[in-house]
Amino acid sequence: MAIKSDVRTEENLIQVVRDDGTVLDKKLEPEIGEADLKRLYYHMVLTRAVDDRLLRMQRQGRVGFYISSLGEEAAHLGSAFALKTEDWIFPQYREPGAAFLRGYPLLKYVCQILGNSGDLMKGRQMPNHYAYKPGRYLSVSSPVGTQIPQAAGFAWGAKIRKEKIVTLVYFGDGATSQGDFHMGLNFAGVFTLPTIFFCKNNQWAISVPLSRQTAVPTIAQKAAAYGIRGVRVDGNDLLAVVQVTREAAERAREGEGATLIEAVTYRMGAHSTSDDPRIYADESKIEQWKPKDPLVRFQKYLAVKGIWNAAFEKEMTEKVQEEVTKAIQEAEKLPSPAPETLFDDVYAELLPHLKEQREEAAQFKHLGKHKE
Amino acid sequence: MPTVNMIQALNDAIRSAMRKDDRVVILGEDVGKLGGVFRVTTGLMDEFGGDRVIDTPLAEGGIIGAAIGMALYGLRPIAEIQFSDFIYPAFDQIVNELAKYRYRSGGQYGCPLVIRTPSGGGIKGGLYHSQSPEAYFIHTAGLKVVMPSNPYDAKGMLLAAMLQEDPVIFFEPKRIYRAAKGEVPEKEYAIEFGKANVIRQGTQVTLLSYGAMVVEAAQAAEKAAAEGIDVEVIDLRSLVPLDIETVIRSVQKTGRVVVLNEAPKTCGFAAELIALVNEKAFLHLQAPPLRVTGYDTPFPYSLEHQYLPSVERILKALKDTAHF
Numbered sequence: 001m002a003i004k005s006d007v008r009t010e011e012n013l014i015q016v017v018r019d020d021g022t023v024l025d026k027k028l029e030p031e032i033g034e035a036d037l038k039r040l041y042y043h044m045v046l047t048r049a050v051d052d053r054l055l056r057m058q059r060q061g062r063v064g065f066y067i068s069s070l071g072e073e074a075a076h077l078g079s080a081f082a083l084k085t086e087d088w089i090f091p092q093y094r095e096p097g098a099a100f101l102r103g104y105p106l107l108k109y110v111c112q113i114l115g116n117s118g119d120l121m122k123g124r125q126m127p128n129h130y131a132y133k134p135g136r137y138l139s140v141s142s143p144v145g146t147q148i149p150q151a152a153g154f155a156w157g158a159k160i161r162k163e164k165i166v167t168l169v170y171f172g173d174g175a176t177s178q179g180d181f182h183m184g185l186n187f188a189g190v191f192t193l194p195t196i197f198f199c200k201n202n203q204w205a206i207s208v209p210l211s212r213q214t215a216v217p218t219i220a221q222k223a224a225a226y227g228i229r230g231v232r233v234d235g236n237d238l239l240a241v242v243q244v245t246r247e248a249a250e251r252a253r254e255g256e257g258a259t260l261i262e263a264v265t266y267r268m269g270a271h272s273t274s275d276d277p278r279i280y281a282d283e284s285k286i287e288q289w290k291p292k293d294p295l296v297r298f299q300k301y302l303a304v305k306g307i308w309n310a311a312f313e314k315e316m317t318e319k320v321q322e323e324v325t326k327a328i329q330e331a332e333k334l335p336s337p338a339p340e341t342l343f344d345d346v347y348a349e350l351l352p353h354l355k356e357q358r359e360e361a362a363q364f365k366h367l368g369k370h371k372e
Numbered sequence: 373m374p375t376v377n378m379i380q381a382l383n384d385a386i387r388s389a390m391r392k393d394d395r396v397v398i399l400g401e402d403v404g405k406l407g408g409v410f411r412v413t414t415g416l417m418d419e420f421g422g423d424r425v426i427d428t429p430l431a432e433g434g435i436i437g438a439a440i441g442m443a444l445y446g447l448r449p450i451a452e453i454q455f456s457d458f459i460y461p462a463f464d465q466i467v468n469e470l471a472k473y474r475y476r477s478g479g480q481y482g483c484p485l486v487i488r489t490p491s492g493g494g495i496k497g498g499l500y501h502s503q504s505p506e507a508y509f510i511h512t513a514g515l516k517v518v519m520p521s522n523p524y525d526a527k528g529m530l531l532a533a534m535l536q537e538d539p540v541i542f543f544e545p546k547r548i549y550r551a552a553k554g555e556v557p558e559k560e561y562a563i564e565f566g567k568a569n570v571i572r573q574g575t576q577v578t579l580l581s582y583g584a585m586v587v588e589a590a591q592a593a594e595k596a597a598a599e600g601i602d603v604e605v606i607d608l609r610s611l612v613p614l615d616i617e618t619v620i621r622s623v624q625k626t627g628r629v630v631v632l633n634e635a636p637k638t639c640g641f642a643a644e645l646i647a648l649v650n651e652k653a654f655l656h657l658q659a660p661p662l663r664v665t666g667y668d669t670p671f672p673y674s675l676e677h678q679y680l681p682s683v684e685r686i687l688k689a690l691k692d693t694a695h696f
């Protein structure tokens with residue numbers, strides 16, 4: 001079923017579930033089994049709980065820095081869920097739920113935030129910058145937008161090898177101003193690549209509003225300039241996100257090329273723990289968006305379906321809290337990465353000049369929290 | 373053994389890499405039908421088709437960004453940047469992405485991408501078809517950087533580049549693309565990275581160089597010999613990893629060193645080489661190490677031969693060092 005939408009005006013937005021949980025458009029409601037609906041709800045609750053606990057730990061000085069995805073959970077969870085396990089995700093830094101859905105273990109996630117010896121990235125990157133190859137999850141980097149042409153190139157590789165996989169790349173509204181956005185979408189258009197460009201339009205790039213990124217009313221309409229399809233979806237509506245992403249993935253798999261999805265959402269917290277939105281943002285905007293909370297909306301949808309009730313909520317919350325607490329406790333026991341790992345993985349092999357530098361470094365006391 | 377120029381040797385290397393491994397693809401501007409503006413990829417599109425020899429949109433950042441994705445997928449891409457002067461639009465993708473992918477993912481992902489790019493001046497290319505930007509990339513952890521000076525090395529090093537698990541910036545000295553001729557075996561062979569080539573044995577001064585300047589280095593050494601100065605000429609060819617052992621062994625023998633490259637002087641690779649010599653062979657030195665390099669100006673059009681290190685300038689440095 002082809003979704004039709006006018007992506008040129010702000011008023012038009014694909015929506016499946018109303019704020020009260022009832023279905024607005026039956027034709028658009030994606031088929032999702034009960035087990036998967038529960039799994040999705042679990043991940044919504046988990047993602048929010050993890051963000052909440054780690055933010056608090058940052059305030060307590062137990063975590064150096066953190067980026068929360070509060071309010072944007074449906075956008076990334078719905079889109080990641082809509083893919084097949086053989087598809088690959090090119091992340092930005094604000095999609096923890098997508099990583100969890102792809103099997104990134106919670107303990108490993110917390111270890112990454114702490115940068116300790118349990119971290120798969122060996123403590124090399126700032127919090128929220130992870131990669132998880134077993135889950136076909138690529139590597140987060142800080143430079144905004146760089147992952148966009150990479151996702152196109154990966155899909156291109158698959159297309160050349162005639163493997164029917166799809167890549168999905170996450171980025172923010174700010175990233176659409178980068179040259180990499182233009183190049184990635186343009187390459188995907190010219191070579192009909194199986195890529196989903198998934199823009200989480202949370203209306204802000206740190207303190208800069210969307211109106212400073214573009215003079216057109218929507219991001220989705222930029223697709224037209226690249227000869228690819230554009231879709232604009234309510235990013236707080238998990239079901240709508242699943243539906244539009246599924247359709248984009250199917251089209252991509254069938255050789256019909258790329259889609260730019262604009263998921264309209266709102267950043268309900270600060271950009272990061274280093275930010276203070278009181279300086280630049282109108283707090284009443286947050287109030288306006290509260291009734292659209294993606295977790296509450298999904299909860300109501302599940303209630304209408306007879307899946308969610310108070311007992312289910314209690315069970316889910318307790319399970320998640322216990323898991324998060326356990327992961328944090330375990331992770332906090334682990335020491336810093338061993339100092340000599342500083343020189344690993346610069347290249348596949350240790351080059352002579354790095355071997356020499358490693359020997360030099362070994363003469364000095366380790367200044368981190370590493371315990372022998 | 374056939375005698376070929378560097379373009380033919382490179383073409384031969386790419387062709388055999390593509391025949392051997394169907395994961396090898398080429399992408400860049402004008403690399404397809406035209407065979408590249410310098411014709412290095414001539415005939416490859418005919419043999420391997422448009423899926424493997426790809427003319428891309430005119431966007432270096434897109435070429436490298438997409439090639440990174442291809443390498444992550446498991447292809448073995450060779451990306452061509454038409455002139456190294458135009459590599460800067462891709463600088464972020466190279467420095468922040470390509471070079472760091474393995475490290476930042478804790479070794480989960482590697483990015484075996486070879487970037488070929490013609491570099492250097494002397495072809496009347498002015499500011500934007502003459503630059504030697506190798507220092508930026510040598511400075512960046514995670515990249516391997518090489519520059520052959522003759523057809524034999526060009527083929528062997530490109531085939532070696534294809535065997536690396538990490539990204540390689542492969543600079544091609546375009547001034548001697550056609551002028552440098554030599555015997556090149558038809559079979560495949562790889563020249564190990566990190567091994568310098570002593571192209572002339574000598575006892576009194578060590579002359580270090582790479583790329584097109586190796587030609588002038590050899591000429592200057594002959595002239596010096598006529599004046600009684602016995603120069604050892606080393607073609608570094610692999611800049612990262614660097615064969616520092618061969619360099620130091622030579623300096624320990626000669627006690628004198630001149631470094632020659634055509635890139636600008638300040639913070640160029642010559643400065644790094646001299647620092648290394650000072651660190652590792654200071655007590656063997658009998659004269660201050662000298663640099664002969666391009667000047668700290670943009671690369672000029674009409675005065676390019678004033679800018680490029682000449683045999684005369686090199687010879688003067690060799691004499692100054694020898695008679696210090």
Ligand SMILES: Cc1ncc(C[n+]2csc(CCOP(=O)(O)OP(=O)(O)O)c2C)c(N)n1
Binds near residue numbers: 142174175267271
């Ligand atoms: C190239 C680059 N410039 C600046 C920054 C600093 N920076 C980090 S995130 C950010 C805003 C990004 O906004 P957006 O793309 O909308 O993503 P969001 O944070 O809203 O999810 C900025 C300016 C950066 N990381 N990279």
Ligand SMILES: [Mg+2]
Binds near residue numbers: 172173200205206
């Ligand atoms: Mg944003």
